[in-house]
Amino acid sequence: MKLLALPAFADNYIWMLHDGREALVVDPGEATPVIEALQTHGLRLSGILVTHHHGDHVGGIDALRSVLHGPVYGPAREAIPPPYTPLSDGDRVHWNGLDFEVIDVPGHTAGHIAYWSPRVGDSPLLFCGDTLFSAGCGRLFEGTPAQMSASLARLAALPGTTRVCCAHEYTLGNLRFAQAVEPGNAALAEHLRHCEALRGRGHPTLPSTIARERAINPFLRCREPEVVAAARRRHAAADDAVAVLAALREWKNEFR
Numbered sequence: 001m002k003l004l005a006l007p008a009f010a011d012n013y014i015w016m017l018h019d020g021r022e023a024l025v026v027d028p029g030e031a032t033p034v035i036e037a038l039q040t041h042g043l044r045l046s047g048i049l050v051t052h053h054h055g056d057h058v059g060g061i062d063a064l065r066s067v068l069h070g071p072v073y074g075p076a077r078e079a080i081p082p083p084y085t086p087l088s089d090g091d092r093v094h095w096n097g098l099d100f101e102v103i104d105v106p107g108h109t110a111g112h113i114a115y116w117s118p119r120v121g122d123s124p125l126l127f128c129g130d131t132l133f134s135a136g137c138g139r140l141f142e143g144t145p146a147q148m149s150a151s152l153a154r155l156a157a158l159p160g161t162t163r164v165c166c167a168h169e170y171t172l173g174n175l176r177f178a179q180a181v182e183p184g185n186a187a188l189a190e191h192l193r194h195c196e197a198l199r200g201r202g203h204p205t206l207p208s209t210i211a212r213e214r215a216i217n218p219f220l221r222c223r224e225p226e227v228v229a230a231a232r233r234r235h236a237a238a239d240d241a242v243a244v245l246a247a248l249r250e251w252k253n254e255f256r
């Protein structure tokens, strides 16, 4: 099974899984990159997974229906272009011999879901949309800091070997913010150098892994003393993990 990150818009990735014959895509915000990949690799599109309702994740669905031989799956608590199979926490998706488990991850949007498979090839795989980014998390458009904190905690508890497929290439900006939060984190500094080299060659910084995100992502590290101290310099009242996350998220919104 091959995993491809198809670039879309300015900084989106449409993730594609394929076995040389059948393809699945995640969050096709536009159809053209998908159609080009299907043609390039000689594939038949047999499934679409959607994490949330934003246009840059659903805008290509209708244009792909004429080449789609299979279902569209999406969040039960959000409206995406119909028809689709609505999913919520604990539901399972079977595609081409793979199993995905649905995890409710509200925060970025109210009904955002993620898809986790225990085994794709030799390791687990997560499609997390705009909830978890490498070294960051999604903006809180519809949810609360408490919801995002709980959602990120669930993702952080997945096996460390899980490959993390985020929907945007935000890694370098996120890592620079993460360094402002945790200047003493050596793993973070090392990963920033690695990602600068990748981007310099035009390569994606993704997928990441859950183990790496636990080590470098401040939004998964809201109980680390250095992260708590940084959050308290912004908001003196940041006294628990949710308040630390809220302070970090507000800080990130204005960080340049």
Ligand code: ZN
Pocket: 052, 054, 108, 130
């Ligand atoms: Zn979004």
Ligand code: FE
Pocket: 054, 056, 057, 130, 167, 168
């Ligand atoms: Fe997005």
